[in-house]
Amino acid sequence: MADKKIKVRFPPSPTGEWHFGNIRTFVFNYLFAKKNNGHIVMRFEDTDAARNKPGSDLLQLELLKKMGMDFDEGPYYQSNRKEVYKKELQRLIEEGSAYEAEENQAGTGKLIRIKNPKKNIVWNDLVKGEISISSDSFKDDKGNFDFIIARSIDDPLYHFTVAVDDWLMGITHVLRGEDHVTSTPRHIVIFDALGAPLPLFGHLPTILSSENKKKLGKRNGAIPVRDYLDQTYLPDAILNMISLLGWNPGGEQEIFTRKELIEKFTLEKVQKSPAIFDASKLDWINKEHIKLLGDEVVAKEIADRLSKRFFNESIIKKIIPIVKERIVKWLDIETMMDSGELTFFFEAPVFEKKMLICDERMRKGIEVTNEIVSNHLKNITAKIEVIPEDKFDAETVKAAIWDYSTENGRGIVLWAMRIALSGKEKSPDPFQISAIIGKEETILRLTNAQTL
């Protein structure tokens, strides 16, 4: 028995940029379609010209592309399909399931209403199970049970265009936000009038804002997904984050590649209750995804953020592990560069002599003067000088001076050494720095610090 090919849709209104709430719906459709070897239709629902924001369709398409989420068909624009809707509207009127009613508010024609079937409308929701809503709920505040499907024969409304398109485009699975639950019975009534087979419906739980626990939206702190991309969060990390909002495959794994997400996705594991969006986990997820990346990727990100003056391929290669463990996202490399946390790997630092003397706390009561520090630096320089060039790694350097620093106060000796090499109060340990900048440069910096 060959199942009909699964077909889903991305139906945004071009009214602005997407936040996590919007894109979550697309992500689940994407995952579901990819998992089941399905087909994705892109369709802009722009029948309300007044609400459309010019250019936001392009912005949305661009975001999809940046997120690596492709579609197979479209984009369609409902505003280009007016003839299709008109034809179906006429048919419904002829067949008697819809009719022209009173003049519309704009005075541009007669409203078209669809006859209320007066029954319970039931469907088996893919995520929530059986839902039953009486068509009596269509009643408006004037007591009319027949809801409006078009402002006029030339001006169809959302409920109608959605049903017509989902039918004509052969959509098999309608996965959308929970906010559409109450409009689903209306769509079903239209499908029935159209004589169209019903797709399967699945309503995803809402994403709530962490500040007020209301539906995520522009008014309650919804940040555009593009902002996260601009902040150099990885698309796959964002995808990972979004996927886990209202879904999980059941195990204890938290970090998933795109491929794993697609493999594991099932509607059965979608949560029924709303999830609150808390971005703090994204930092962790992004860091974990960076760990998954090859060193060459990290090297490129570092290189892209270095000025010409600093560019040094072999050093970049050596600082990869250090950068990797210190950043959450690529942009942090820039921050580190700006605050000088990386520059000392490329050029000798400038600092004041008094920095060579460590804090009270680390001295453990031992008196330290400039002369004593200079002397320590001189002694360790001598020990480092005898290390062969080809054995100049962090372990060897550490071994060469470990005993000396232990005897003379590690805090005092190693702090001075680290400052001499980095000029920073906070930095990787002096052995790592030495190994990275090399023997010659290490000795040079150590020597300079003695005579500061």
Add this chain to the structure above:
RNA sequence: GGCCCCAUCGUCUAACGGUUAGGACGAAGCGUUCUCAAUGCUUAAAUCGGAGUUCGAUUCUCCGUGGGGUCACCA
């Protein structure tokens, strides 16, 4: 308010009707350390309430309560 949906740590969540209710993020503490980062270990932290079914309920049923969604000539 009507209608619909939902209910496990602060957050995301796991748990054939039988577990000391598990994991992760975040938080706190400790260890390792010359600093920072990273890392390791530890701790605090939850089944909304009440009945019922059952030998046994986080799990099933009902009632409360709470939360969310939706009630346009928007989508």
